Amino acid sequence: MKIVKIPHSEGTDVNRGTEKAPDEIVKQLNECWSNENFQDNKYEVLDSSLENLKEGDIYLGGDHSISYYIFKKFFKDKKNAGILIFDAHPDLFQHFDEPMQTDWLYFLIKEKIIKPENIILVGIRNLDMKEVSVLKDYKIRYFTARQLFNNIEDHCDAIMELAKNFSDLYISIDIDVLDPAFAPGTGYLEPAGLSTRELIYLLQRIKLLKNIRKYDLVEVNPNKDVNNITTKTAAKIIKELI
Numbered sequence: 001m002k003i004v005k006i007p008h009s010e011g012t013d014v015n016r017g018t019e020k021a022p023d024e025i026v027k028q029l030n031e032c033w034s035n036e037n038f039q040d041n042k043y044e045v046l047d048s049s050l051e052n053l054k055e056g057d058i059y060l061g062g063d064h065s066i067s068y069y070i071f072k073k074f075f076k077d078k079k080n081a082g083i084l085i086f087d088a089h090p091d092l093f094q095h096f097d098e099p100m101q102t103d104w105l106y107f108l109i110k111e112k113i114i115k116p117e118n119i120i121l122v123g124i125r126n127l128d129m130k131e132v133s134v135l136k137d138y139k140i141r142y143f144t145a146r147q148l149f150n151n152i153e154d155h156c157d158a159i160m161e162l163a164k165n166f167s168d169l170y171i172s173i174d175i176d177v178l179d180p181a182f183a184p185g186t187g188y189l190e191p192a193g194l195s196t197r198e199l200i201y202l203l204q205r206i207k208l209l210k211n212i213r214k215y216d217l218v219e220v221n222p223n224k225d226v227n228n229i230t231t232k233t234a235a236k237i238i239k240e241l242i
Helices: 018-029 066-075 104-110 129-138 145-150 152-163 196-206 229-241
Strands: 002-005 044-047 058-060 082-086 119-124 141-144 169-174 212-218
Touching: 002 018, 018 058, 018 229, 058 229, 066 082, 066 104, 066 169, 066 212, 082 104, 082 152, 082 196, 119 145, 119 152, 141 145, 141 152, 145 152, 145 196, 152 196, 169 196, 196 229, 212 229
Parallel strands: 002 044, 002 058, 058 212, 082 119, 082 169, 119 141, 169 212
Antiparallel strands: none
């Protein structure tokens, strides 16, 4: 298992500090002695840049704009690639002329790098009304934080049924999918998110899919963290994916 660090924060105007996250998460990962199956799976840590992306299994950002570049490089030419995104926001509101943390997914759609029907959003709960229109216009499938809270088991089944149909699956985890009580160290604090236990439950089940090729974890900001809660949580998530 190769973990690739991408200390990039040029895609954000509100969350500078995310470039420190990869090193801090790896430090905490070294303190995770086993996953919940009581395994200590081996991993290799590599340094990389967006300009010369290295091949890996899990990418540690950095802000969420890195997902655009990773998907474009490794999935653009796949027959029917899909992306499953855990996020408080759909990241479909274009602000700038190049992909940023708030609109990277819109750029993937706009440039026809991914088909809208191959996108699954999980945990969204604070949308700009323009993003609501984009979701409707492109018929993008999503599962809100509210839906998951009401019936997480059945919705996990539904997510897996959709995701298993892609030829290649990329999973992107924005730490703000979690409630700020569980992950205070990030740029956009959105109340009423998932608990750490709920996210781990979803990932432990979803990782059983045979078409998963890569993961990323983004938007952790050590500058805004409290008692290393967020970096420890990020490390816990990574440990369960290894």
